[in-house]
Amino acid sequence: MYDDDSTANELSLLSDRIHWCTRLVTLSCPMVDWATWKHLSHLPTLLTLGIDQGYYDPSSLSNQDIVNLSFLNITSLSFLHVCNAADIITVMQHSQFPSLKEFEFEANYLSSEEAEQLFHALSHCNACRTLEEIFISSLEVRFVGPQNHEFLTPIPHFLCFTQLRTLQLKFSHSSIYLDNNMLLQAMSSWPHIRTLEINYLDDHLSSSEVSLRGLFAAVSLCPQLHTLRVPINIAAIDVDPDSEPIQHTSLRSLELETSETEIADAETLARIISGWLPCVDQVLSIDKRWDKFNKHLKSLRAATAPYVAGAC
Structure with a gap:
């Protein structure tokens, strides 16, 4: 069992340490607050960013702090063990990644609504001319009943990625419409x-x-x-x-x-x-x-x- 207060204190300490770093090239860490996202967006050296939610991280973003960000030089962006897709989608909706080449998203469970929001946000993050690899997965099986069968439509969102080399989509509970x-x-x-x-x-x-x-x-x-x-x-x-x-x-x-x-x-x-x-x-x-x-x-x-x- 994880204590929410101790986890929050650890994340606060992590954010403080990240703020002291001004020449980061590669960063892998748990989900951070919005102030830290803003700090990272100002680092011209940052090329690779990986966020691991660990399936239990508390929500880190406050809606009142949200501003639009631009990560000019990040080429690789990954979100792993995602338990709170809403936070990740919020980041994607308010961020630009004009140099992004690789995007990875691995969720425990992603609803059809969240999936469509993620597809839309990815297609609008200014990476249409650069993105080469996309990996998106949601692997937890949840019974929703045949009457609630969910169809996803990522392909129309991803047509803008003219440099695409790899597309891997894995879903346990929804099918992707294709004709x-x-x-x-x-x-x-x-x-x-x-x-x-x-x-x-x-x-x-x-x-x-x-x-x-x-x-x-x-x-x-x-x-x-x-x-x-x-x-x-x-x-x-x-x-x-x-x-x-x-x-x-x-x-x-x-x-x-x-x-x-x-x-x-x-x-x-x-x-x-x-x-x-x-x-x-x-x-x-x-x-x-x-x-x-x-x-x-x-x-x-x-x-x-x-x-x-x-x-x-």
Whole structure:
């Protein structure tokens, strides 16, 4: 058990010490008060800032002290073990990070409303031309009932990040809405993307409006894409297995999440994936539904190994 008074005193002492530091380059600490945030915004040397709430930190921000801040040179910003997302969102809503390249946010639980506020705040913090890596996760499972199923829409917020290389979104209780048009628009906006991972912990949350044809059309716009994990709808295969494929030779790691109880035509699907994604050896999954598909794909790879090796 933590004593609120002693914790508050420790945070006050920490803030006092930070105020004495004028040449900080890297700082990792618990959540600080608004006066300390203002002090940090005035440090031209500060490049990396990590806040670890520890899941039990008391609220540190007072609304009456809030002003708009600009952190000119911070390139890496992380918030870990977040228990009070409201404070973090407040900081993001009132701050500019014009040099930011990496953003990480790891929450114990993030409601759909808080998640949307975070997405919006991140897209308005003046990092659209610089941000390259985004990692956001909320991993605590809470039963909300099927009638209250929550859909998140981060992709439209993140289209402004034209330098994006990595996007990893992990949610245990909400699914991220994705369809063919949205995925195509995303890949059009992120020509340098190398890793795109959107995943959920529960199978029933992996419903998707992305078809196989939509997937291939989107990845064709990103020649550097190496790792892809997205939900997909394969109830109806909308790609002709005998058509001439447009091969994507950079993609190596592929994980497809589906709400289907089984892969209905695993052999045909393996033929299509083999032709369009020649450097993918398997669909990664702990789910046995993909075992039959992977066996077919392995056989196809063995038959075409001399020809594929040059491309991969």
